Amino acid sequence: MAGPHPVGDPAPLDGLIPASAAIGSETRDFGVYLHVPFCRVRCGYCDFNTYTATELRGVKQSDYASQAILEVEAAARVLTASGVPARPASTVFFGGGTPTLLPADHLVRMLHAVRDTFGIVPGAEITTEANPDSVDLAYLRQLKQAGFTRVSFGMQSAVPRVLATLERTHDPERVPLVVGWAREAGLDVSLDLIYGTPGETIEDWRASLTHAISQAPDHISAYSLIVEDGTKLARQIRRGELVQPDEDLQADFYELADAMLGDAGYAWYEVSNWATDDAHRSRHNLSYWRSADWWGIGPGAHSHVGGVRWWNVKHPAAYADRVLAGHSPAAGRETLDDATRETERVLLLTRIREGIPVATLSPLGRREVAGLINDGLIDDGLIDGRAAIGGTIELTLTGRLLADAVVRRLLTD
Template sequence: MPSTLPLGDPAPADGALPASVVEGVDARDFGVYLHVPFCRVRCGYCDFNTYTGDELRGVKRSDYAGQAVSEIEGAGRILRSAGLPDRVVSTVFFGGGTPTMLPSSDLAAMLAAVRDTWSLEDGAEVTTEANPDSVDAEYLRALKDSGFTRVSFGMQSAVPSVLATLERTHDPARIPLVVEWARDAGLDVSLDLIYGTPGETLGDWERSLDQALAQEPDHLSAYSLIVEDGTKLARQIRRGEVAQPDDDTAADMYELADARLASAGYEWYEVSNWARGDEHSSRHNLSYWRGHDWWGVGPGAHSHVGGVRWWNVKHPAAYAERVLSGVSPAAGRETLDAETGAVENVLLKTRIRDGLLVAELDETGRKAVAGLIADELVDGRRALAGTIRLTLRGRLLADAVVRRLLGD
C-alpha cells in the first residue's frame, strides 16, 4: 500500500497559515503541484500514494478534477488571508499516479483553475507525467492547446525483461511514437529511466541509455531503484524470489549514464537529472531543491509556503469528503525552525549543480570542506571560491557528503 504520512502537528480545519509566511516572500518563486492518484496497475516497486480501481472505495475518477479545482480555489483564499501578496505561478507539475489516465479536458480544467486563481507567469513551465501507453497524438495536442509545455514519459527501461520485473505495462517500441507525437504537438520531452533493477545487467542499462538518447529528449532523469518497505518488490526480495539490487553495479550504471549523457550534450544539474542546456532543466523540481514555495493539490500531496510544510489526507475518499464540505484536506503540518531549515538547505542544495555556498554552512560544515576536497568529493577550485559543488565521485556518495557537512 502507499507510504504513510509523516508525523506532525494537527492542521487547522480552515487551513489558515501563520503571518510568518510573508517573511522573505519576494525571494521565493511559487509553483503548484497537482497529484493525480490513479493508476491502472500498481508497479511492484512503487511506494507513491496511488490507487487502482479496486482500491478507490466508490470514489469516481470522473469527479476528481472538480475536487482538485475546489482545493485550488480554497488555496487562493488561504494565501490571501495570510497576507501574502498576489503571486503568479511560475511552474505547474501534474504527477502521480498517472495523470493521463484522466481525460485531457480534466487536466485542462485543473490548469485553468490555477490560471484563474493566481495567473501564470509569462513562459511558465507546465508539465505532466505520462505513461507511454496512456496517451495518443490527439491527447498530446489537446494538452498543448490547453497550456501545457512539457511532458515527462515514464520510459524506465528499453529491455522487456527489466520492464517485466518492474511490472511496467508499456511496450518499449512505443517510446519513439509518443516522443514523435509530443514533438509534433510542440511539447518539450523528458524521459525517466530507472537503473539497478534486480537482474538488470550493465549491457541492459547501456541498451536503455542508447534507445533513450536516440529519441533526443530535452531532458532525462535516471533514478536508482530504491526498494521501499511494504512494496511487492520488497516482499519478493525478502522471500528470495528476486535478487537484492547490487550497490556496486548501480554505481557503475550511474557512471555510464553520466558519461554517455555528457558525450551526447547533456549536462547534469541535479544528481539524478540531466538536460540539454539550462533552458530544459525542470524548473519545477529546481524550486523544491532551492526551497521555494509550492502548493500541493490532491490526496497525500505535500505543500511548503514560507517555512510551513503540510500534507493532505491520503485516500481519495477522505480527500473528496473534506474538499466538498469546505474543510481543508490538510492532515498535519510542521513549521520549520532555524536548525531544521539549515539542515534541509544543506541536504537539498548540495544535490544541484548550482551548489551550496560555503557561507551557508555552520562552523562544523566549513571545517569539513578541506577533507571533502582532499577526498575528491567536491570541486576544490569552486569550494575555495565559496561554492560546494559535487564531483562525479561526490554525486555517487552524496549522502555521505551531506553527513560530513552536518557533522553526523
C-alpha cells in the same frame, strides 16, 4: 498504498497557515503541484499515493478534477487570509499516479483553474507526467493548446525483461511513438529511467540509455531503484525470488549513465537529472531543491510555504469528503525551526550543480571543505574555474555517488 504520513501537528480545518510563512515570500518562486492519484495497475516497486479502480471506495475518477479545483480555489483564499501575498505560479506540475489516465480536458480544466485563481507567469513551465501507454497525438495537442510546455514519460527501461520485473505495462516500442507525438505537438520531452532492477545487467542498462538518448529528449532523469517497504518488490526480494544489485553495481550503473549522457550532450544539474541546456532543466523540481514555495493539490500532496509544511489526507475518498464539505484536506503540518530549515537547505542544495555557497555554511561545515576536496568528493575549482574553498560547492562524480556522506560532513556541528 503508500507509506505513512510524516509525524506533525494536526492541521486546522480552515487551512490557515501562520503569518510567519509570509516573511520573504516576495523573493521566492511559487509553484503548483497537482497530484492525480490513479493508475490502471500498480507497478510492483511503486509506493506513490495512487489507487487502481478497485481501491477507490466508491469515488469516481471522473469527479476528481472538480474536487481538485475546489482545493485550488480554497488555496488562494487561505493564502490571502493568512497574510501571504498571492503570486502567479512560475511552474505547474501534474504528477501521479498517472495524470494522463484522465481525459485531457480534465487536466486542462485544472490548469485553467490555476490560471484563473493565481495567474501563471509568462513563459512558465507547465509539465505533466505520462505513462507511454496513456497518450496519443490528439491528447498531447490538446495539452499544448491549453498551455502545457513539457511532458515527462515514465520510460524506465528499454529491455522487455527489465520492464517485466518492474511490472510496467507499456511496450518499449511505444516510447519512440509517444516522443514523436509530443514533438509534433510542440512539447518539450523528458524521459524517466530506473536502474538497478533485480536481474538487470550493465549491458541492459547500456541498451536503455542508448535507446533513451536516441529519442533526443531535452531532459533525462535516471533514478536508482528504491526498494520501498510494503511493496510487492520488497516482498519478492525478502522471499529470495528477486536479488537486488549490490552497491558496486549500482555505482557502475550511475557512472555509465553519467558518461553516456555526457557524451551525448546532456549535463547533470542534480544528482539524478540531466538536461541538454539550462533552459531544459526542470524548473519545478529546482524550486523544491531551492526550498521555494509550492502548493500541492490532491490526496496525499505535500505543500511548503515559508517554512510551513503540510500534507493532505491520502485516500481520494477522504479527500473528496473534506473538499466537498468546504474543509481543508490537510491532515497534518509542521512549522520548521531554523535548525531544520538549515539542514534541509544543505541537504537539497548540495545535490544540485549550482551548489551551496561555502560562505553560508556553519564554521565547522566550512572547515570540512578542504578535506572534501582532498577526498575527491567536491570539485577543486580547477575544472570549471569555480574555487570551491571560497565559492560554491559542486560535487564530483564520486561526490555524487556519495552525496549523503558529503552532506553529513557539511552539517558537522
